[in-house]
Amino acid sequence: MILAIDTDVIVAALRSPSGAARRLLGLLRTGQIQAVATFGMLVEYDAVLSRPEQLAATGLTIHEVGRVLDGLATLVVPVRPHFLWRPQLRDPNDEMVLEAAVNGGADRIATFNLADYLPAATRFGIGVQRPGDILRRLFL
Numbered sequence: 001m002i003l004a005i006d007t008d009v010i011v012a013a014l015r016s017p018s019g020a021a022r023r024l025l026g027l028l029r030t031g032q033i034q035a036v037a038t039f040g041m042l043v044e045y046d047a048v049l050s051r052p053e054q055l056a057a058t059g060l061t062i063h064e065v066g067r068v069l070d071g072l073a074t075l076v077v078p079v080r081p082h083f084l085w086r087p088q089l090r091d092p093n094d095e096m097v098l099e100a101a102v103n104g105g106a107d108r109i110a111t112f113n114l115a116d117y118l119p120a121a122t123r124f125g126i127g128v129q130r131p132g133d134i135l136r137r138l139f140l
Helices: 007-015 020-029 039-049 052-058 062-075 092-104 131-139
Strands: 002-005 034-037 108-110 127-129
Touching: 002 007, 002 020, 002 092, 007 020, 007 039, 007 052, 020 062, 020 131, 034 039, 034 092, 039 052, 039 062, 039 092, 052 062, 092 108, 108 131, 127 131
Parallel strands: 002 034, 002 108, 108 127
Antiparallel strands: none
């Protein structure tokens, strides 16, 4: 399964060590799933995770966030968008995820905000699911 991972899932993975989002990243680390990302998505992950409230919630320092994102960057398949279909969604940052999913051949977008991507993602044949639903689909 190939995923495009929304920022909220990355945040949840770092905030909750026993949650579905963390388990999903564990599957990425072990190669059981693949993920695609654009450079812009990695910049967005960094911008959000570096906010003071996120640092406090995760207990990470700016340096540790950088190390986490460096590791994540080695795991994802880089995607360079060749076609821009904007606007499809309300949030430009969500557009980056949709573009990565379309251009990277993703099966699903992993997000907690399903409504942000629907119905646009389905027009491109891409499913939109929460991390827990993706895990259930993988292990049923």
